[in-house]
Structures are given as C-alpha cells and as structure tokens.
Amino acid sequence: MSTVLYNRVALIGLGLIAGSMSLAMRRAGVAGEITGFARSQATRNTAAEIHLVDRVCDSPIEAVKDADLIVLAVPVGAMGAVMAEIEHVLKPGAVVTDVGSVKKSVLEAVLPHTPEGVHFIGTHPMAGTEHSGPRSGFAELFDNRWCLIVPPEGADEAEVEKLERFWRALGSNVERMDPEHHDIVCAVVSHVPHLIAYTMVGVADDLRRVTDQEVIKFSAAGFRDFTRIAASDPTMWRDVFMTNKEASLEILGRFTEELFALQRAIRTGDGDHLHDYFTRTRAIRRGIIEAGQDTDAPDFGRAKKGT
Amino acid sequence: MSTVLYNRVALIGLGLIAGSMSLAMRRAGVAGEITGFARSQATRNTAAEIHLVDRVCDSPIEAVKDADLIVLAVPVGAMGAVMAEIEHVLKPGAVVTDVGSVKKSVLEAVLPHTPEGVHFIGTHPMAGTEHSGPRSGFAELFDNRWCLIVPPEGADEAEVEKLERFWRALGSNVERMDPEHHDIVCAVVSHVPHLIAYTMVGVADDLRRVTDQEVIKFSAAGFRDFTRIAASDPTMWRDVFMTNKEASLEILGRFTEELFALQRAIRTGDGDHLHDYFTRTRAIRRGIIEAGQDTDAPDFGRAKKGT
Structure with missing residues (x-):
C-alpha cells in the first residue's frame, strides 16, 4: 500500500509531532519529498544532522514552495502568524493542515489567511509523549491512536477524504468532529x-x-x-x-x-x-x-x- | 544471602501487597513457613489454588498461631479490629507490622491491642499497581521501591533493624519516619x-x-x-x-x-x-x-x- 498521496509535504515546526509524522510518512511511503522548517536554528541543525526530513529549509516560504500538503506543527497560538507568512506562496490546490490540540480558535486564526483554491482542514492527532524537540519523534507514535479530522464548513469532501487516508497510512484511526x-x-x-x-x-x-x-x-x-x-x-x-x-x-x-x-x-x-x-x-x-x-x-x- | 529472618510469617489479608510479599519472601528465602488468611472465602480458595502461601487458614487466629512475624495487610480502617481479634494468641516476642498507607491512625488503633512483649512496628511499602486481589501479586513489586518504617515511640531498636533487613531482602529501600x-x-x-x-x-x-x-x-x-x-x-x-x-x-x-x-x-x-x-x-x-x-x-x- 505504498502509494504517494502528496508529492511534496512541508512541515512547519520540527518537534515531537512533526518529527514523528516525517518518520511515519517514510515508513508508509505516502510522501515524495519532505521539507521542514523550524524557527530555532538549533532545531534546524539537529533535524539536518539526524536527517529527520529530506530537506531542512531556512524559511517557511522556502519550505512550503510547491508543497502539496503543508502541516502547521507549531503551538496553537502561533498558527495564524505562520499562515499569514506563507499565504502568498501557497500553490493553488494545496492542502494546509494543523496538528494543534485546539480547533475553534485555530480555524478562526487561519481561515482569513487561506487563499481561494487552497484547502485548510484541521487535524488533531491524539498522540504524544512528555518529550519534545526534534529528537523525540518516532514512526510508531500514531499507530492505533485517534486522529480527529476537523474540516471547516464547506470543505472539499474529496480533499478531506484524502487527508483521512493520509492519517490512516500513518497508523491512526480517524474520526470527524466539528470544532466546538x-x-x-x-x-x-x-x-x-x-x-x-x-x-x-x-x-x-x-x-x-x-x-x-x-x-x-x-x-x-x-x-x-x-x-x-x-x-x-x-x-x-x-x-x-x-x-x-x-x-x-x-x-x-x-x-x-x-x-x-x-x-x-x-x-x-x-x-x-x-x-x-x-x-x-x-x-x-x-x-x-x-x-x-x-x-x-x-x-x-x-x-x-x-x- | 538466603537467611531465614522469621521462622513463621502470617499474612492477614491476601491482596496485591500480601501476595507480592509472599512471592518476594520465597524469592529471598527469608521466611520458614508462610501462612495466610483472608476474610473472603473466594480469596482463600484462589490463594490455595495458586499456592500463594504455604498454608491458607480459615481464621486469623489459626494463621497467627506461633507466628514470629504477623503482617496486617487489610484496609487501614480494619487494622484495629483485626488486632483485637488476634491479640490473645500472639506469641511473646512476636513482631506485628502493617502495610497500610496511613500511619498515625493505624498506630492509634493497634497499639491498645498490642500485648506486653509483642512488638508493633508500622511499615508502608510504597509500591502497588491499579490491580487488586490474590492473583495480582508478583515477586518484583518492591524491587527498588521505598518502604517507610514507622516505629512507635519506645520501639525495640533490634526488632526495628531486623524488620528493615526483612524489607531490604524483599527488594525495598527503607527509610524511617515518624507517623505525622x-x-x-x-x-x-x-x-x-x-x-x-x-x-x-x-x-x-x-x-x-x-x-x-x-x-x-x-x-x-x-x-x-x-x-x-x-x-x-x-x-x-x-x-x-x-x-x-x-x-x-x-x-x-x-x-x-x-x-x-x-x-x-x-x-x-x-x-x-x-x-x-x-x-x-x-x-x-x-x-x-x-x-x-x-x-x-x-x-x-x-x-x-x-x-
């Protein structure tokens, strides 16, 4: 079942969740190239050193360029600012998702910065450990855990289903829920x-x-x-x-x-x-x-x- | 280091802690015979079936007869009543201990029923799982865990030290503390x-x-x-x-x-x-x-x- 679902995946933030996603994507063979960006130079250096992603980028703009799936894996308070930074370079038809633990406020922060033709669909992988940082990820983190899929009103059904397939390929069970x-x-x-x-x-x-x-x-x-x-x-x-x-x-x-x-x-x-x-x-x-x-x-x- | 410290040990209560003590005593070779009693017939039957102790008794009196060490492994609210039941058959020089999570009230309940020449010394093995009952015990439960030793005022120092040796033989680290x-x-x-x-x-x-x-x-x-x-x-x-x-x-x-x-x-x-x-x-x-x-x-x- 090694089908590439997204040719290029960009991870913004390189902590426990993003790192585990990268390793799980490689295991499943669902992504072509995986790029990554983190605000901290130290995190970027570590990620490069351990080959956490295929290419570590020096800016979020560089990381999301030509990406088919963009994953916002930063603290929920930073989602809106990141989206504002990248909105002008998002490819038409691209899917943007987040992995935050809160959904209502993330949708409110992110949707105003989502260009026409780009799909924002929230997700919340309910998995984690008490560790954080680029070295804490592992490919099995999502296995048999739930990932809640939270599409905004009027989301493209085909893209939501594709994103659900993606999370299943990473090991999760998926369920849809409304933000509240x-x-x-x-x-x-x-x-x-x-x-x-x-x-x-x-x-x-x-x-x-x-x-x-x-x-x-x-x-x-x-x-x-x-x-x-x-x-x-x-x-x-x-x-x-x-x-x-x-x-x-x-x-x-x-x-x-x-x-x-x-x-x-x-x-x-x-x-x-x-x-x-x-x-x-x-x-x-x-x-x-x-x-x-x-x-x-x-x-x-x-x-x-x-x- | 297989030295018998107490020739006969009686366990009153046959749940997680008492069961684990029995298995740990056997592993360490610190007890001659281990007798046991539990209020519930079903628990006694299970204990007998799985040979949790050497001899399952039908009354606390029978279990503690000739015992050198008596362990009260019942809920802390029941300690006083058990002690009142067995006080007349305790052997002079015997050591009685409890394994309750509270010490001040246990000492208050038990000391009035402790005959002259019998030593009561409280202990609290800080170990456990969320399981209970005679089938839940295992010999390694106390390994590298703390056992708090809480002697009442005027306790016999030699007996306290011997009981500390006993708990160390079961795998615990020990530390003395006053009840409050x-x-x-x-x-x-x-x-x-x-x-x-x-x-x-x-x-x-x-x-x-x-x-x-x-x-x-x-x-x-x-x-x-x-x-x-x-x-x-x-x-x-x-x-x-x-x-x-x-x-x-x-x-x-x-x-x-x-x-x-x-x-x-x-x-x-x-x-x-x-x-x-x-x-x-x-x-x-x-x-x-x-x-x-x-x-x-x-x-x-x-x-x-x-x-």
Missing part, C-alpha cells in the same frame, strides 16, 4: 487533566513541611504519573489554555464542584459517599482497556519493565 | 493525587455534552493515566481518606488555592503566569527521573510496547 465539540471533548480528556497535574506538582514543590527531596524520593504511583504529565511542553500548554478558554473553564468549574463534594465527605467522615464515587470510576477504566486505548498490564510499580 | 510526617508526605505524593484523579474521571463520566463512548475512545495521555490511578481499590482508598483526614484536607486546601490562581490566569488571559508555572514543574520531573523512581522512556504514546 472537538474542543469540549479535548478539555475533558486532555486539557483539564493536564492543568490539574501541573497544579498538584506545583503544590508539592511549594510545601515547606515536605522537602523537595522527599517529594522526589517517595513519589509513588499517582504523583509520579502526575509529574510525567506535568513535564510536557510549557509553551504548547500555555497556548492550549489561552485558546480553549471557554471549554477549559467550564470543565474546571465542574471539577472543583465535584472535588468540593468529596472534600466535604472527607471532612464529615462520609465513607459511603467516597466508596460509591471510587467504585463508579473503575468502570470507566475498564471501558478504556476494552476500547484498546491502554493495556491491562500493571504499570504503577513498573517493576516488570525492570526499572 | 509520614502522613503529610503521603498526602502530597499519593493520597491527594489519587483523589484528584478520581474526581476528574467522575467529571468526565457525568458530562452530558460528551458521551461516555467519546471519553473512552479519545482518552489520550493525561486522562488515560488518571483512569489508571482511579481504578485502584475503592475500600482501600475510602479508608485512606477517612483515616488521613487532617493531612488530606490541608493538601487539598493548598491544591484548590493554586488551581484557582491558574483558573484566574486562564480567565484573564495571563499566559505568562501559566508558562512560568508549567516551566517550574518540569524540574521536579527531572528530579524524579534522576532519583531512579521512573524511567525516561516515553510512556504516553505507549506505542513502543506494541499496544
């Missing part, structure tokens, strides 16, 4: 959980009665997973909350409401309330295992991985 | 993170605008790790919060304070505040990796494990 629904689903399953993890790690760091040394030394299951989450890229996450404000605040409001109910149960000694609540959450976990999003192997102790 | 300090450290690195994970999973479950199916289907990094945490044993966790009330409420108070500051930054669009906060947490993560509590391998995508 996308943003609330992601606030629940990703954005607010990240904010909470960041907060908990910050609390631990502040606490005078527990030393830093102890927090690090005795970080067992629970906190250790939180620090893993909280180690993700700060700029990317700042932009997520700046641009998905409405949905994030709604879910945060619900979260604090529920947390206060549990806090009250602790204060009043209402063990039944806690037990019922804790029992209910187990079913969701089972659903996730059955849906194939995770394995059932014990992970907390990590002993079986020989650490 | 233990409880606040654990509230930070384990108890409150668990409560938060439970809450977030509960929020997702409640949300009408996002279907259960979507929450499960699109659970990416972040939320997936939360569900893993939230799948832990409900009774054990209810008891943790019922018995470590003071420290849990203190840490929860700090957590909501910090969360509100971040929420306000989102509402007012203060990106610098978020970026600074998110940057600070990365350092803690690095500390944990350097302390050997976790690996640096990317875990979010889990692609490399071939899921």
Whole structure:
C-alpha cells in the first residue's frame, strides 16, 4: 500500500509531532519529498544532522514552495502568524493542515489567511509523549491512536477524504468532529487533566513541611504519573489554555464542584459517599482497556519493565 | 544471602501487597513457613489454588498461631479490629507490622491491642499497581521501591533493624519516619493525587455534552493515566481518606488555592503566569527521573510496547 498521496509535504515546526509524522510518512511511503522548517536554528541543525526530513529549509516560504500538503506543527497560538507568512506562496490546490490540540480558535486564526483554491482542514492527532524537540519523534507514535479530522464548513469532501487516508497510512484511526465539540471533548480528556497535574506538582514543590527531596524520593504511583504529565511542553500548554478558554473553564468549574463534594465527605467522615464515587470510576477504566486505548498490564510499580 | 529472618510469617489479608510479599519472601528465602488468611472465602480458595502461601487458614487466629512475624495487610480502617481479634494468641516476642498507607491512625488503633512483649512496628511499602486481589501479586513489586518504617515511640531498636533487613531482602529501600510526617508526605505524593484523579474521571463520566463512548475512545495521555490511578481499590482508598483526614484536607486546601490562581490566569488571559508555572514543574520531573523512581522512556504514546 505504498502509494504517494502528496508529492511534496512541508512541515512547519520540527518537534515531537512533526518529527514523528516525517518518520511515519517514510515508513508508509505516502510522501515524495519532505521539507521542514523550524524557527530555532538549533532545531534546524539537529533535524539536518539526524536527517529527520529530506530537506531542512531556512524559511517557511522556502519550505512550503510547491508543497502539496503543508502541516502547521507549531503551538496553537502561533498558527495564524505562520499562515499569514506563507499565504502568498501557497500553490493553488494545496492542502494546509494543523496538528494543534485546539480547533475553534485555530480555524478562526487561519481561515482569513487561506487563499481561494487552497484547502485548510484541521487535524488533531491524539498522540504524544512528555518529550519534545526534534529528537523525540518516532514512526510508531500514531499507530492505533485517534486522529480527529476537523474540516471547516464547506470543505472539499474529496480533499478531506484524502487527508483521512493520509492519517490512516500513518497508523491512526480517524474520526470527524466539528470544532466546538472537538474542543469540549479535548478539555475533558486532555486539557483539564493536564492543568490539574501541573497544579498538584506545583503544590508539592511549594510545601515547606515536605522537602523537595522527599517529594522526589517517595513519589509513588499517582504523583509520579502526575509529574510525567506535568513535564510536557510549557509553551504548547500555555497556548492550549489561552485558546480553549471557554471549554477549559467550564470543565474546571465542574471539577472543583465535584472535588468540593468529596472534600466535604472527607471532612464529615462520609465513607459511603467516597466508596460509591471510587467504585463508579473503575468502570470507566475498564471501558478504556476494552476500547484498546491502554493495556491491562500493571504499570504503577513498573517493576516488570525492570526499572 | 538466603537467611531465614522469621521462622513463621502470617499474612492477614491476601491482596496485591500480601501476595507480592509472599512471592518476594520465597524469592529471598527469608521466611520458614508462610501462612495466610483472608476474610473472603473466594480469596482463600484462589490463594490455595495458586499456592500463594504455604498454608491458607480459615481464621486469623489459626494463621497467627506461633507466628514470629504477623503482617496486617487489610484496609487501614480494619487494622484495629483485626488486632483485637488476634491479640490473645500472639506469641511473646512476636513482631506485628502493617502495610497500610496511613500511619498515625493505624498506630492509634493497634497499639491498645498490642500485648506486653509483642512488638508493633508500622511499615508502608510504597509500591502497588491499579490491580487488586490474590492473583495480582508478583515477586518484583518492591524491587527498588521505598518502604517507610514507622516505629512507635519506645520501639525495640533490634526488632526495628531486623524488620528493615526483612524489607531490604524483599527488594525495598527503607527509610524511617515518624507517623505525622509520614502522613503529610503521603498526602502530597499519593493520597491527594489519587483523589484528584478520581474526581476528574467522575467529571468526565457525568458530562452530558460528551458521551461516555467519546471519553473512552479519545482518552489520550493525561486522562488515560488518571483512569489508571482511579481504578485502584475503592475500600482501600475510602479508608485512606477517612483515616488521613487532617493531612488530606490541608493538601487539598493548598491544591484548590493554586488551581484557582491558574483558573484566574486562564480567565484573564495571563499566559505568562501559566508558562512560568508549567516551566517550574518540569524540574521536579527531572528530579524524579534522576532519583531512579521512573524511567525516561516515553510512556504516553505507549506505542513502543506494541499496544
């Protein structure tokens, strides 16, 4: 199934997602030439050194010239500015996509800079690790993960389907969603959980009665997973909350409401309330295992991985 | 280094921790005979079927008879009742320990039932998985994990040191702590993170605008790790919060304070505040990796494990 879908693919941004896309495109044989650009000279040097893409370019204009598919893989707050920079050199019929975690604000920022005859279709590969930078990519990152496809109103159906084929070739499962629904689903399953993890790690760091040394030394299951989450890229996450404000605040409001109910149960000694609540959450976990999003192997102790 | 430290060891409770202890004791050759009791007939049957211990007993009295080391591996809310049940048959010179996640309230519950000449010394192996029950144990669970040793005032130093040798033989690193300090450290690195994970999973479950199916289907990094945490044993966790009330409420108070500051930054669009906060947490993560509590391998995508 090694069919070239896009003769030339340009990656703007060369971090974890773009790097993994390049490696996955090569594995699948779906791209002719892959060009790449990153704002930072150090990132460009590293990308060139490890041959992350076929050709590292010194400007976004150079990278997107004659490209059939352009991938904006920069923090969501920077999408509009990048699009404004390249709009005049985009080839008629070219497809531009982004890989940001927020869709409503990205479409708002990017569509005014999308020329007639160029197709903008948003995508959100729901995959990642806590690492970032050009060395962090790997070809298997998208395998069996979801990629949400978020076309704007009136998008060209043939181009949307082609882009879905592309993501499937990279290993993903695809599903279409409208921008508003996308943003609330992601606030629940990703954005607010990240904010909470960041907060908990910050609390631990502040606490005078527990030393830093102890927090690090005795970080067992629970906190250790939180620090893993909280180690993700700060700029990317700042932009997520700046641009998905409405949905994030709604879910945060619900979260604090529920947390206060549990806090009250602790204060009043209402063990039944806690037990019922804790029992209910187990079913969701089972659903996730059955849906194939995770394995059932014990992970907390990590002993079986020989650490 | 196969030295028998205790001729007969009795395990009261046959879940993840007790089962793993039995397998680790056999691996280390530190126990003569290992007896075991669990409240549930089904658990006793399973334990017998898989030879989890040398002898499954039908009562706690039978299990602890002539035992040199008795391990209370039941939810922390049940420790006092178990101790009251066995106190009259404990052998003079015997050592009783527990493996609960809370220490102040366990000592308060258990010490009044500790006969003259019997030594109670609390321990807390900081290891576990999200699984529970007699089939979930494995010998490597404690390897390179911390076991906190919490002796009551006036404990026999020789017996404390012997129990530390025992836990080292099971693979753990050991550190002594007083009960109050233990409880606040654990509230930070384990108890409150668990409560938060439970809450977030509960929020997702409640949300009408996002279907259960979507929450499960699109659970990416972040939320997936939360569900893993939230799948832990409900009774054990209810008891943790019922018995470590003071420290849990203190840490929860700090957590909501910090969360509100971040929420306000989102509402007012203060990106610098978020970026600074998110940057600070990365350092803690690095500390944990350097302390050997976790690996640096990317875990979010889990692609490399071939899921």
